[in-house]
Amino acid sequence: MRRRCLLCDGETEIQSWAAFFGVKPPLLCENCSKGLQKLTGPSCEICSRSMKETGICTDCAAWDKSIFHSNHSFYHYNDVMQDLIARFKYRGDYVLADLFAQDIRRAAREMKCDLVCPVPLSVSRLAERRFNQSEALIEPAGLQKTLLLARRESNKQSKKSRAERVTARQTFYPVGDASGKSVLVIDDIYTTGATMRLVSRALEQAGAVSVKSITIARSGS
Amino acid sequence: MNPSSFFAGRELIDEEIPVLSDVNLLATRPGLSYPLLCHRCGNTTNFASHPCTRCGTSCPYCRNCIQMGKVSSCTTLYRWLGPHPAHPEGAGTLHWSGTLSDGQQAASENVRRAIHNGQEHTVWAVAGAGKTEVLFRGISEALQQGKRVCIAAPRADVVRELAPRLQSVFPDTPPVALYGGSPDRNTYSPLVISTTHQLLRFYEAFDVMIVDEVDAFPYTFDASLQFAVQKARKKESSLIYLTATPEPAWQEDIQYGKREATLIPARYHRHPLPVPETKWCGNWKKSLVPAAILDWLKDKNKALVFYPHIETMDKALPLFQKIDSRVESVHAQDPLRKEKVEAMRRGEVRILLTTTILERGVTFPGVDVAVVGSEDRIFTESALVQIAGRAGRSADCPTGKVTFFHYGKTNAMVRAVKQIQQMNRLGEERGLLD
Ligand SMILES: [Zn+2]
Ligand SMILES: [Zn+2]
Numbered sequence: 001m002r003r004r005c006l007l008c009d010g011e012t013e014i015q016s017w018a019a020f021f022g023v024k025p026p027l028l029c030e031n032c033s034k035g036l037q038k039l040t041g042p043s044c045e046i047c048s049r050s051m052k053e054t055g056i057c058t059d060c061a062a063w064d065k066s067i068f069h070s071n072h073s074f075y076h077y078n079d080v081m082q083d084l085i086a087r088f089k090y091r092g093d094y095v096l097a098d099l100f101a102q103d104i105r106r107a108a109r110e111m112k113c114d115l116v117c118p119v120p121l122s123v124s125r126l127a128e129r130r131f132n133q134s135e136a137l138i139e140p141a142g143l144q145k146t147l148l149l150a151r152r153e154s155n156k157q158s159k160k161s162r163a164e165r166v167t168a169r170q171t172f173y174p175v176g177d178a179s180g181k182s183v184l185v186i187d188d189i190y191t192t193g194a195t196m197r198l199v200s201r202a203l204e205q206a207g208a209v210s211v212k213s214i215t216i217a218r219s220g221s
Numbered sequence: 222m223n224p225s226s227f228f229a230g231r232e233l234i235d236e237e238i239p240v241l242s243d244v245n246l247l248a249t250r251p252g253l254s255y256p257l258l259c260h261r262c263g264n265t266t267n268f269a270s271h272p273c274t275r276c277g278t279s280c281p282y283c284r285n286c287i288q289m290g291k292v293s294s295c296t297t298l299y300r301w302l303g304p305h306p307a308h309p310e311g312a313g314t315l316h317w318s319g320t321l322s323d324g325q326q327a328a329s330e331n332v333r334r335a336i337h338n339g340q341e342h343t344v345w346a347v348a349g350a351g352k353t354e355v356l357f358r359g360i361s362e363a364l365q366q367g368k369r370v371c372i373a374a375p376r377a378d379v380v381r382e383l384a385p386r387l388q389s390v391f392p393d394t395p396p397v398a399l400y401g402g403s404p405d406r407n408t409y410s411p412l413v414i415s416t417t418h419q420l421l422r423f424y425e426a427f428d429v430m431i432v433d434e435v436d437a438f439p440y441t442f443d444a445s446l447q448f449a450v451q452k453a454r455k456k457e458s459s460l461i462y463l464t465a466t467p468e469p470a471w472q473e474d475i476q477y478g479k480r481e482a483t484l485i486p487a488r489y490h491r492h493p494l495p496v497p498e499t500k501w502c503g504n505w506k507k508s509l510v511p512a513a514i515l516d517w518l519k520d521k522n523k524a525l526v527f528y529p530h531i532e533t534m535d536k537a538l539p540l541f542q543k544i545d546s547r548v549e550s551v552h553a554q555d556p557l558r559k560e561k562v563e564a565m566r567r568g569e570v571r572i573l574l575t576t577t578i579l580e581r582g583v584t585f586p587g588v589d590v591a592v593v594g595s596e597d598r599i600f601t602e603s604a605l606v607q608i609a610g611r612a613g614r615s616a617d618c619p620t621g622k623v624t625f626f627h628y629g630k631t632n633a634m635v636r637a638v639k640q641i642q643q644m645n646r647l648g649e650e651r652g653l654l655d
């Protein structure tokens with residue numbers, strides 16, 4: 001049984017007996033999937049950063065008290081992942097979200113939150129990209145999304161330095177009601193955690209009592 | 222910026238064009254049509270779709286050319302209908318004092334005539350025959366007549382290598398070089414050197430389309446690049462193909478006169494092509510470095526050793542390094558590829574292991590060539606002919622040894638050897654060899 005690799009368009013294959021038992025061929029060929037590196041081993045309990053021993057990293061310890069509980073990431077943000085996310089988010093290859101649907105579904109089930117909320121884009125950015133990458137990750141995972149937030153126009157996040165991002169001004173604001181609920185937020189990358197804290201603050205204004213996040217990749221050392 | 226200077230002859234998507242003052246000078250068409258076809262790249266099979274915030278539908282998009290900017294069902298393609306920039310003063314004046322070999326002379330005349338008459342022509346020139354020089358007269362005449370000329374090559378390194386050569390012979394008509402990320406992107410010139418990929422951004426732009434290395438990956442495999450060549454040339458235009466080793470179907474067409482072609486069977490330096498030897502080497506996947514090849518290497522000063530796959534090559538590398546420290550390996554994704562090739566040229570590397578990435582383009586004077594596992598299907602007839610063509614390139618060292626080490630002879634190997642022998646025979650017959 002064959003299909004095309006989502007990244008290189010080469011053929012992917014499985015044993016015919018496996019197909020008989022309902023196993024589907026992988027979405028990536030062996031070569032492309034080799035480049036993606038799962039996060040394993042000890043990590044920060046709050047942000048998923050790789051560490052020598054499990055615990056709480058210095059960055060997380062430095063954040064002010066917040067309803068933000070923790071982030072779970074699946075992969076290292078290595079070169080292959082960087083290309084993949086660029087192709088997904090900036091080039092707009094929506095279907096690549098399928099690669100993470102299973103991971104997201106499983107992790108979301110374990111987190112047991114009341115609501116799943118995407119990270120909103122500003123109106124102009126959404127028009128430019130044609131879809132919201134966060135919603136694109138939620139839908140193939142078969143989760144029900146609740147739009148609790150919107151976002152004002154701002155400068156591009158990725159061009160700012162870490163210091164600027166950490167002190168970034170709030171651009172999110174509540175548009176829905178999350179009174180007494182725990183909320184799961186899904187996004188592509190977790191870098192400094194600044195975005196998630198801003199999202200959490202806006203969700204708190206919407207009435208949420210706690211926020212967890214799932215991100216595809218954990219960037220930063 | 223004057224829109225005609227970057228827009229003339231192109232077809233671009235919204236995101237690629239600045240705001241234009243005069244929409245009357247634009248022609249538009251949708252990016253996709255149904256049944257699903259991408260008008261930019263010709264893809265009909267590789268699509269996906271998503272709920273689109275721009276058009277409000279479940280909007281299909283082309284995955285095949287998405288790296289050049291996304292073409293969705295709500296994407297519009299734009300063409301410029303305004304005037305095209307005039308040719309510069311003295312365009313097409315040829316500044317070249319070299320001489321053509323007899324074989325090149327005939328090809329040059331046929332290319333010139335095909336360009337003049339708007340016809341198709343193929344130049345089949347063995348590695349080292351000097352195929353670029355064959356184009357000079359035809360290009361010169363076309364430019365002088367106000368025509369726009371494009372040379373399309375399969376890879377960016379070929380484009381980067383061709384550009385300065387053409388720049389030096391046509392200094393009054395500086396060519397632009399187009400490849401992913403090239404600085405010339407927005408410049409106009411009547412003489413364009415482009416990767417076949419970048420051609421996707423042109424629409425009926427060229428009076429003369431020259432396709433270099435038609436046999437090379439990925440052109441032969443990728444239907445969308447064929448599509449690009451056809452889209453980028455004008456309806457009334459000439460089409461010149463250059464190849465060192467056409468695929469079997471083309472060879473047949475040429476033989477039966479179905480494809481007009483000129484053959485240059487001999488090298489510029491008038492020495493025959495080294496004929497490959499085939500040698501059984503047992504199960505090389507097990508031994509990795511067969512005893513036969515170690516034996517072969519003993520009296521070689523400089524050798525290129527081809528492997529079919531990165532994996533086997535990587536495993537073989539340390540075994541070679543045990544017998545000689547001056548051994549390196551390269552492959553397509555190798556970040557040090559350029560450096561290693563340079564080190565080989567300077568003589569600091571004695572044995573360079575390589576995948577098919579070095580099958581064409583490179584010249585190492587005095588090199589001998591071996592292929593390990595030549596029965597692998599990656600080594601097609603044309604790949605093997607190209608590989609053999611690495612030996613004996615320079616006039617100072619016109620001979621060289623070429624050996625195919627195999628674990629079972631293939632048709633491709635037999636045909637490759639035959640093709641080379643036939644070229645030498647033809648070269649002899651036509652008095653092109655000393
Ligand atoms: Zn396309
Ligand atoms: Zn759309």
